Amino acid sequence: GAGVSQSPSNKVTEKGKDVELRCDPISGHTALYWYRQSLGQGLEFLIYFQGNSAPDKSGLPSDRFSAERTGGSVSTLTIQRTQQEDSAVYLCASSLVIGGVTEAFFGQGTRLTVV
């Protein structure tokens, strides 16, 4: 597709279960980001992948959160033993640097609800 695709669009899970969120970035984009957003709030940075460099995991809130990016393309964010405070919209973005400038393209997000 032409844009960033995230799946599922909505996920309801029981507390304590593991969940996997998927992001298909724009083809050729070397950078990929995951953010978390609570209602009416700004973006909380989670993790950044750039090419073959080691990912910047400085935003992951706990060791229950992990992410991988396979083949420099698709990324999966995994949350283990979900808690109610994990409920939020999880946004993925991809970007490419051209001429010293980059633009982030966002997916529509996955709304996660932990009950």
Place this chain on the structure above:
Amino acid sequence: TQLLEQSPQFLSIQEGENLTVYCNSSSVFSSLQWYRQEPGEGPVLLVTVVTGGEVKKLKRLTFQFGDARKDSSLHITAAQPGDTGLYLCAGPFIWGSNYKLTFGKGTLLTVNP
């Protein structure tokens, strides 16, 4: 560390009013961007400013990059309900081959009819 600070955090105005929102940093940026996020959607890029002192206009929106490239402002003239959304500024943090965009917390704008 929050590199980009946005103010105000919330703004509620009546249709037809003018407004300005701000993005400030203690760091110099090679460029700054403004994004708008509407409810239920991901943020979408509005503009990129790259030169200190640069002013760009997009219909009723005017963007300015500070002379020292540490700050930016967004001015909306005659706001309309369709301008409602979360306005985010972003700048790149560059190290090695990494070019990571850092976002401010945003200004949540509500324009009432």
